[in-house]
Amino acid sequence: MGGTDTDVIVVGAGPVGLMLAGELRLGGADVAVYERLDAPSGQSRGLGVTARAAEVFRQRGLLARFGEVETSRQGHFGGIPLDFGVLEGSHFGVRGLPQDRIERMLEDWALELGAHVLRGHNVTGLRATDDAVTAVIDGPDGRVERTAPYLVGCDGGQSTVRRAAGFTFPGTDATREMYLADVAGRGIRPRPTGERVPGGMVMSAPLGDGLDRIIVCPHGTPPPSAGQRTPGFAEVADAWERLTGESLHGADAPWVSSFTDATRHVTEYRRGRVLLAGDAAHVHLPAGGQGMSVGVQDAVNLGWKLAATVAGHAPAGLLDTYHAERHPVGARLLRNTRAQGTLYLGDAEIEPLRTVMGELMRIPEVGRHLSGVVSGLDIRHDVGPGDHPLLGARMPDRPLILPDGRRTRIFDLLHQARGVLVTTDRTGRVNAQAAAWTGRVDIVTADWPETDDDPWPRTDSALIRPDGHLVWAEPGGGDLDAALRRWFGCAPTSQKGERCIAL
Missing domain, CATH: 3.40.30.120 (Glutaredoxin)
Incomplete structure (x- = not known):
């Protein structure tokens, strides 16, 4: 590695960064993961993975580490029921698999493979040249610099890497703020695909052990003026009561957060020796639970290509196919989540559209198309000439x-x-x-x-x-x-x- 500290620096130890670290190690690359948090947060914005992400885990023998998992062919698109079983081997995804559990599994796997995961190390800037990338890191022993031939930002929607490397991040600003919270001991009625009520939409789902996840989407709540914030539970309980008439005040809430409908997508996934994956490259309304799953698939698409590049045997242009293949997937993700947001969050004037969409989704061809979009099972890449029906698609687990x-x-x-x-x-x-x-x-x-x-x-x-x-x-x-x-x-x-x- 002459003159460098490792082959690849990964910034961010969430599911995307840890998946990428494992993939790079399987390809023989040395990798160091830098994470600003001293320990995993234990929070789980995501509660499952899509069908294709579940397949990705199975491809690496990782899904079995969770033991028995629950899948269902019944899902939804923007709250409208959708049968995902119209696709061969398809399902809505794996339910009841919290993000923090996925992170723990992926960190164990990456460490077993020899990745270095350094927590309490905050990457605050970087310098890129034609030959290498240097990360500026504030850690327990003060400020240090570490250099590698490549650096990948997996550091989320507020990505430091994205800003420091000058990636363009166009899109639409947030128009509203919404809340989520985990509530203990109240036995809240399940609303798994959302319930439109006067003044907004609410969702609720049991997490087990007396804990329920609630999502509250009131109409007319302006977004925060400066990025994401953490509201108090009283504010969330007030909004829930206004929309449902049910009081959650006084309940225990081990986790409270907020989100918006901001939608942004980088124009390029690679700038020289700096690359982005996951939320660092695309942010969107969390409709259909696709964000973490698409990020994991970003990592799996990138990992083997970057490892081959580091090893020196990648064909010319291989690393560029990461952007060529994943940018269209990200663009489609943003389109379908914006469409789902319209169906989910629209007021009474959206009801005719919801009715028409429900009729269309009962047509098998429409059901297959939307099932493929949300599950990720219909992704097909340009892999060269040929007319075999599966060419460029994911190979089924035959x-x-x-x-x-x-x-x-x-x-x-x-x-x-x-x-x-x-x-x-x-x-x-x-x-x-x-x-x-x-x-x-x-x-x-x-x-x-x-x-x-x-x-x-x-x-x-x-x-x-x-x-x-x-x-x-x-x-x-x-x-x-x-x-x-x-x-x-x-x-x-x-x-x-x-x-x-x-x-």
């Missing part, structure tokens, strides 16, 4: 039968964040063609169990990126050699000076 009769699944093969080539070819042709990449791609000969109701298109062979997206397939997936070069660089055994494909 079962496999190995030559010795043992059974496994696609996601089991992705635990180490390496490329995977699955082939049914017994002639050795595919294996021989990919053999030079075995240092970066695991080659698995197997069969797909055939059933009468198999929903997936015929796939004799499949090349899968570390983030689970299909980049080549037979039949119809294009040239295997070109796909291997495009995503995994020149073969480790290639001749010196051999040209790799630029993305």
Whole structure:
């Protein structure tokens, strides 16, 4: 690392920063995570993950660390019921999985892999050159500077990294303030998809152990003049009583917070050697519980690409595909949360729109589209030429039968964040063609169990990126050699000076 302290500096030890740290370590990069808080806050703005985020955790063998989890095919779009089961293998997401529990699991995982997580270290500024990035850090021993070839800001909606590196962050300002609180011992009636009442909207859901999460969205409450604030519980209880007629005054509230409908999105996810992920890159109304999930997916898209870049074997342009692939996902996130906000929070004049949307959502094609948008299961990237129906999409967790009769699944093969080539070819042709990449791609000969109701298109062979997206397939997936070069660089055994494909 001559002249640097680590390969990658990650700023922020929330779910996004910790997921990225683990991904980088799987790719062989050294990583230091700097977090301003001395200890995890224990707060959980998010209470679950979307279907695709749950798949991402399963791809790394992490979902099992939570034990039994609850999923449901019944969800909503802006409070209007939506059946997510119209998509094969889909569900609304994993419920009852608080953000602080996800953070603890991810920190344990990142530490096991050898990441350095330094708490009580506040990154206050940075200097970037053509060769490296230096972070200015206030820590327990005073101010220090640490340098790395790359730095990633995962430090939330008020990102210091975003401001210090000069990222442009356009969008719409907040128009209202809303509240949330965890309330103990009151047995509040569940309103899981929201209830529109005169003067606003309220939600409530049991968290277990006598605790309920409430969200209060009054009409006409102006946003704070200077960023996010923490209201007193009396203010939240007053608003709840005005909207519901129910008094929560005097209850215990271990956590109280507020949020707004501000919507902003950086114009670029990368500026030279500084990158952004999660809320540092996109802020929005927390509709549908998508924010943390999209941030985790940002980290998984970026991690293997950045690790390959640090290692020196990434093909030209690989790191630029992070912005090219994730910026459209962020833009769609902001569109759908703004649309949901209109349906959720609009006054009586929105009721005709809600009625029409409810009718449309009962049309199977509309239901499939919205389910794909909110779950993240329909994300498809431009991965090169080919006409296989799954090309560029996430590879489903299909079962496999190995030559010795043992059974496994696609996601089991992705635990180490390496490329995977699955082939049914017994002639050795595919294996021989990919053999030079075995240092970066695991080659698995197997069969797909055939059933009468198999929903997936015929796939004799499949090349899968570390983030689970299909980049080549037979039949119809294009040239295997070109796909291997495009995503995994020149073969480790290639001749010196051999040209790799630029993305």
